[in-house]
Amino acid sequence: MSERELQRIEVLSRVSERRMTSATAAGLLGVSARQVQRLMKTFQSEGAPALCHKARGRPSNNRILDGVRDFALKLIREHYGDFGPTLAREKLLERHQLAVSKETLRKWMTEAGIWTLRRERKRRLHQPRGRRDCLGEMVQIDGSHHWWFEERGPKCALLVFIDDATGRLLHLRFAGSENTFDYFHAAKSYLQAWGKPLAFYSDKHGIFRTTHGSKLDRGSGLTQFGRALYELNIDIICANSPQAKEQASRCT
Structure with a gap:
C-alpha cells in the first residue's frame, strides 16, 4: 500500500473506534465529510484492502503497445540517426504517423545508445597549434x-x-573601428619597420575573409585587404576557433 492509503486506514480506524470525529478526519484526509462517511462504509464492510486503488496491478490505459518501441527505434536508425529526440518525434509523426511523446522517445533513444545526454557528452578537445x-x-x-x-x-x-x-x-595602432583603411595603414607601418612576413594570422573578420570566390583560384573572392596581401605574396590564415587566437586575444 502507498503511504496515503496507510494514512487513510489509520484515520478511519480512529473514526471507527470513536476516537476521532468525521469532520476532523475529513480535514486530515483532505476530503469532504460525506466522502469520509462513504469510505467508512467500505472500510467496515470490506475491510482495509478495499481502500486500495482499484487499478493497482492492471496495465495502464495509456500504455504503448508492444512493438511500437522497436519499430520507432528501427525508423530512427534507418532515417534519423543524427536527429535529436525533438526533431525525430516530429518526423515520426509527420512521415510515419507514429505519435510518441518527446520524453518517451528521449528515454528510448538513450537506452538504445542512439542519443547521449548533454551532460554525458565528451568535450571536444582541440589540438594546440605549434608556434612558428x-x-x-x-x-x-x-x-x-x-x-x-x-x-x-x-x-x-x-x-x-x-x-x-x-x-x-611588434606594432600597435589605435583606430576608430576595425576597418580596412586603418588595417592598411597599420600593415604598411609594420612592413616598413619589420619587413614582409610569410603569413598573417587572423580571425574570420570580414576584412580578412570572404565566403565568395572559387576554391581553384587563389586570387578570386578576396577582400581588399586580402588582395593587397596577395600582390605582396603574403598569405592570410584565418583561425578556425577562438582557442587558436587565444594569444592575440590575451594580449589585447
Missing part, C-alpha cells in the same frame, strides 16, 4: 574595442601585430 620557429615568419593580427582612454576619449579599437614565434608586440 623564426621571428617574423608569421604575425598574428587582431583588434579589440575598448575604452582605452577611459573617460578622456571615445571608445576605439586597438589594432595589434604579435609575432607568433616569440609573442612579442
Whole structure:
C-alpha cells in the first residue's frame, strides 16, 4: 500500500473506534465529510484492502503497445540517426504517423545508445597549434574595442601585430573601428619597420575573409585587404576557433 492509503486506514480506524470525529478526519484526509462517511462504509464492510486503488496491478490505459518501441527505434536508425529526440518525434509523426511523446522517445533513444545526454557528452578537445620557429615568419593580427582612454576619449579599437614565434608586440595602432583603411595603414607601418612576413594570422573578420570566390583560384573572392596581401605574396590564415587566437586575444 502507498503511504496515503496507510494514512487513510489509520484515520478511519480512529473514526471507527470513536476516537476521532468525521469532520476532523475529513480535514486530515483532505476530503469532504460525506466522502469520509462513504469510505467508512467500505472500510467496515470490506475491510482495509478495499481502500486500495482499484487499478493497482492492471496495465495502464495509456500504455504503448508492444512493438511500437522497436519499430520507432528501427525508423530512427534507418532515417534519423543524427536527429535529436525533438526533431525525430516530429518526423515520426509527420512521415510515419507514429505519435510518441518527446520524453518517451528521449528515454528510448538513450537506452538504445542512439542519443547521449548533454551532460554525458565528451568535450571536444582541440589540438594546440605549434608556434612558428623564426621571428617574423608569421604575425598574428587582431583588434579589440575598448575604452582605452577611459573617460578622456571615445571608445576605439586597438589594432595589434604579435609575432607568433616569440609573442612579442611588434606594432600597435589605435583606430576608430576595425576597418580596412586603418588595417592598411597599420600593415604598411609594420612592413616598413619589420619587413614582409610569410603569413598573417587572423580571425574570420570580414576584412580578412570572404565566403565568395572559387576554391581553384587563389586570387578570386578576396577582400581588399586580402588582395593587397596577395600582390605582396603574403598569405592570410584565418583561425578556425577562438582557442587558436587565444594569444592575440590575451594580449589585447
